[in-house]
Amino acid sequence: MREVIFNNKNNLLQLEEHFYQLVDVEEPNTFHNLFPYKEIPKIAFNDRIVPHNMPEDIWITDTTFRDGQQSRAPYTPEQIVTIYDYLNKLGGPNGKIRQSEFFLYSKKDQEAVYKCLERGYKFPEVTSWIRANKKDFQLVKDLGLRETGILVSCSDYHIFYKMHMTRKEVMNLYLSVIRECLETGVSPRCHLEDITRSDIYGFVIPFCVELMKLMDEYKIPIKIRACDTMGYGVNFPGAVIPRSVPGIIYGLTTHAGVPSELIEWHGHNDFYKAVNNSTTAWLYGASGVNCSLFGIGERTGNTPLEAMVFEYAQLRGTLDGMDTRVITELAEYFEKEIGYKQPIQTPFVGRNFNVTRAGIHADGLLKNEEIYNIFDTKKFLNRPPLVAISNTSGLAGIAYWINNYYNLSDERKVDKNSELVKMIKDWVDLQYAQGRVTALTDNEIVVQITDCCKKLNVVL
Structure with missing residues (x-):
């Protein structure tokens, strides 16, 4: 029997009609009607509108030292600590920059993590990104970190062409890896790579349902990071999934039962939509948006962190303690100490922006x-x-x-x-x-x- 529930946000009784199971296909669904490789990708509409669902609390998380380092020479441990200090000051006493994620691969990475932990800041919380194996899980635990990111690619492009597996095989693999992480007492943050080319209701939602079951079993939070790896996401109401950012977030919250505080959006800027898509994720139910300073990241870059500071202020009507003057200090530090020059028209930090x-x-x-x-x-x-x-x-x-x-x-x-x-x-x-x-x-x-x-x- 389908359960009737009361929605405290809109004060309406709702009948939950959907139960989504894994659709284990023999051939990959690459959505070539939307992504014809020899043509420009298409934005299609079915005019199915989902409601705004802005969480009570929203925040920013940082990937400057993880994704931000994948497109440039690595920062030195000293540079990382200085930037981390700036992020703490920028985020303010209310911790609006909630977390900062780090690689743990090398001795330099680990040295930077130790030095940042020694600062004793509550925010940004130091979190990590590792390979999905027991040795790395133990490293996270030995460092005293409570959480780590784990790659769980979710489009058939990755499942079939990169991993050479079926959806069922890859789901079982992912769940076993997540279970191993939970066994060490570490909270996993599942990076759903390439979500905007994935089968949302045939794979992503059933997978996240299973993750929520594991969370109930172990009583350890499991975060979902929706990764728009190729920047295909669009914010237009009525656009079809998997490109629809509102549709993805709605599916995660409503049909997979993932709480807003456990959802992050991670956007790329290939089609100039990183900022708009991140803001849209907030509007439709994601508490976190993952960003890098000045948008430095893979290919066209990530969502610029400084942009989301001002998006936050525009949506909330307040900076909630964030010190935006630090943005200028960071830009000057990057230029003078790191040698990174902003394009002169870049909003907020470019030499000619005002x-x-x-x-x-x-x-x-x-x-x-x-x-x-x-x-x-x-x-x-x-x-x-x-x-x-x-x-x-x-x-x-x-x-x-x-x-x-x-x-x-x-x-x-x-x-x-x-x-x-x-x-x-x-x-x-x-x-x-x-x-x-x-x-x-x-x-x-x-x-x-x-x-x-x-x-x-x-x-x-």
């Missing part, structure tokens, strides 16, 4: 910076809006640059009609009349301003 070159925009900034700045970037990122001086800057742009560069108080700010600004404008125009095509550097402008101030007997 710099305007258009004279008409600069005129607006001069009158009221709210007109052309996304928020108070000086308050939240220690970066006031700036203008770059070029042939399109105009008088207003030059005045704005001078006032900000020299940090002039309101009573000392120069007006766009001042003689100093006009002299600089004439000089700028001459540079471009003589064939210059690039923006002027700060040093060039300062030299010219110094010269003009002497001629005008003006002190800034």
Whole structure:
């Protein structure tokens, strides 16, 4: 008999109609109608809408030291500890950056883990990523970690073509591995690789149902990380699974019975959808979104952690104690100490993210910076809006640059009609009349301003 349950979120009685069992197919279902390899992937719709299901508590988890290291030279243990310190400060006293995951393969990896554990921070909690074997499980336990990530690839692409197994064989293998992990007392975090090309109701849901049974048996939490490995996920209402992020999260919570606090979304940015898909996962029932600093990760990268900090604030109306100024500190550390330079237009951290070159925009900034700045970037990122001086800057742009560069108080700010600004404008125009095509550097402008101030007997 099907059970009637009361849903505390929508205050409705609901009849649970579905019971999903493993569909053990002979041939792989690769969804070539959606993923024709010789064509661009297709986004199809069936207009089946699932409800929003935002968890009461949402958070960010970090993979900078795991997935983030798979696309660059490894960080040194000292660099890892410094970045970990920054993550603790950025996440704030409420631990909005809940966890940070580490490799445990090498002595350097283990050294970094020990040093981070010595910090004694509650957040981010140190968690790990290991190979699925007893030796590595024991290593996790010896290090004093409570949890580890385990790869459980779930699409037929992986099951049939990479592992050369059937769905039933691979499910039995995974369950035996998870059971071994639970026997050591370690909480497994199951990374469902390639979930956006998997048979959601023929494999993923039945597998997660079995995981929930193991959790009940061992009384140890089992997390589900939904991994959009290839960035195929879409957030559009009514899109079909397996590409539908709302559909995947709904299936995990409603039909597999996975609690929101045990679900994470791990997105990649192959189709520019990493941030939107992560936000969508929150909206439809995942408590965690897994990110890396500046989106550094495999191929096009992961969901940028700093982006989700601001997504959180927009959804909740508060930063809940997160210190966003640390984002600028991290960007500077990565550039000066690690040698990683941000693309200049990158939101929040790129050199030009709040710099305007258009004279008409600069005129607006001069009158009221709210007109052309996304928020108070000086308050939240220690970066006031700036203008770059070029042939399109105009008088207003030059005045704005001078006032900000020299940090002039309101009573000392120069007006766009001042003689100093006009002299600089004439000089700028001459540079471009003589064939210059690039923006002027700060040093060039300062030299010219110094010269003009002497001629005008003006002190800034």
